[in-house]
Amino acid sequence: MNLQSGTYYWPITFPDAPSYPALEEDLSCDVLIIGGGSSGAQCAYYLADANLDVVLIEKSTIGSGSTSTNTALIQYSGEKLFTDMINTFGADYIERHLQLLKEAINEIEAASKNVTIDCEFNRRDTLYSASCAEDVESLKREYEFLKQHNFELAFLTKEEIEAKYPFSRDAAIYSYNDAEINPFRFTHALLDYAAQKGIRIYENTEMNGQHYDKERGKTVVSIKNRCSIQARYIIFAAGYEGMEMKKEKKASFVSTYTVTTHPVEDLSEWYNRTLIWETARPYLFMRTTRDNRIIIGGLDDNTIYPEDRDSKLIHKKKQLIEEFNKMFPTIKVQPEYYCAAFYGGTSDGIPIIGKYEEYPNSYFLFAFGDNGTVYSQLLSKIIVKEIVEGNCPDLALYLQERPLLNK
Numbered sequence: 001m002n003l004q005s006g007t008y009y010w011p012i013t014f015p016d017a018p019s020y021p022a023l024e025e026d027l028s029c030d031v032l033i034i035g036g037g038s039s040g041a042q043c044a045y046y047l048a049d050a051n052l053d054v055v056l057i058e059k060s061t062i063g064s065g066s067t068s069t070n071t072a073l074i075q076y077s078g079e080k081l082f083t084d085m086i087n088t089f090g091a092d093y094i095e096r097h098l099q100l101l102k103e104a105i106n107e108i109e110a111a112s113k114n115v116t117i118d119c120e121f122n123r124r125d126t127l128y129s130a131s132c133a134e135d136v137e138s139l140k141r142e143y144e145f146l147k148q149h150n151f152e153l154a155f156l157t158k159e160e161i162e163a164k165y166p167f168s169r170d171a172a173i174y175s176y177n178d179a180e181i182n183p184f185r186f187t188h189a190l191l192d193y194a195a196q197k198g199i200r201i202y203e204n205t206e207m208n209g210q211h212y213d214k215e216r217g218k219t220v221v222s223i224k225n226r227c228s229i230q231a232r233y234i235i236f237a238a239g240y241e242g243m244e245m246k247k248e249k250k251a252s253f254v255s256t257y258t259v260t261t262h263p264v265e266d267l268s269e270w271y272n273r274t275l276i277w278e279t280a281r282p283y284l285f286m287r288t289t290r291d292n293r294i295i296i297g298g299l300d301d302n303t304i305y306p307e308d309r310d311s312k313l314i315h316k317k318k319q320l321i322e323e324f325n326k327m328f329p330t331i332k333v334q335p336e337y338y339c340a341a342f343y344g345g346t347s348d349g350i351p352i353i354g355k356y357e358e359y360p361n362s363y364f365l366f367a368f369g370d371n372g373t374v375y376s377q378l379l380s381k382i383i384v385k386e387i388v389e390g391n392c393p394d395l396a397l398y399l400q401e402r403p404l405l406n407k
Helices: 038-046 082-089 091-114 133-148 158-164 182-195 239-245 304-313 313-327 372-389
Strands: 004-006 025-033 055-059 124-128 153-157 171-179 200-202 209-212 216-224 228-236 251-261 275-278 284-288 294-301 335-344 353-356 361-368
Touching: 004 304, 025 038, 025 216, 038 055, 038 182, 038 209, 055 182, 055 228, 082 091, 082 133, 091 171, 091 182, 133 153, 133 171, 158 171, 182 200, 182 284, 200 228, 200 284, 239 335, 239 361, 284 313, 294 313, 304 313, 304 335, 313 335, 353 372, 361 372
Parallel strands: 025 055, 025 228, 055 200, 124 275, 228 361
Antiparallel strands: 004 335, 124 171, 153 171, 209 216, 216 228, 251 294, 251 335, 275 284, 284 294, 353 361
């Protein structure tokens, strides 16, 4: 699957990243994780202390897929307002989902402190602004709902925004204690931790088929070099490529674009170096990095064809820089890395754990949406708890056929 194209910033931040061998023999294990991006790494992290025999395989190299283009804004809010999602799922459902999102961000921070490789995790506040006057009322309702549930945030007026930033918006939610991370280093850090705990990791090891052996109660996964792996449980953590195995009707793709600038000397006009995004669809978002670069992304396009996506990259790069210049006219930026990538979301705004009859004892981790890293942490923990303890009540919230709770 042609996921992305362009030039990528995150891999250059870790040129001496750990590497792992290719599989050259048949294996048997308790749990096989397929995919060496952030989702697979997060599963491996939770399984590292589970006293199970775990293997992870990656068809290319660790973090070389969507992890390399992940902008890693660590937030609980997403494209769909929670106040709108209540109409679909009911208040109890969304309240639990919110609690799990908050816990997932705390778990990402805890994991970043528990590993030995620096993940560049920083707590950051978020400015979520109304792109037009018509969005102010719904933004205010969202603020009031989150405030009722003890989230730490403020509602900024136009005057308050103008006092803090060099641009103006009619209103904004200002959220405290979101975060940012380096997703490439985070993925490697989690897998390095897992490897030290005995999890076997293989790069350049591509699955090319699987079947369930009912007699043994195991799935047999064949590898392209004619090796095979037998496993009691399979976690398909292959990101968007998991859709090539199991098409999930609630998921869909668009194309998105990102620019990473050269390091900037002076960021003093950028209040608290907040994460910034907006209510417009498609929206614009931005953040800073440890070495004072600026990542600007968004301007999504509905095309699902790689050639069409890629043909727009240069134009989108120029647009992203222009939009940034409108907001921060005194911060001079030059693009250094820029890329186009597929971006997956779900129709109802909730990520998916797929469990399908034709894949016994298997879990598909579809952490699709604008908070992919947070969703991955949340879903990984649930899947591992289900495997290790035999039951996780929160699993039902994220299955592909999720229940609609009473309103």
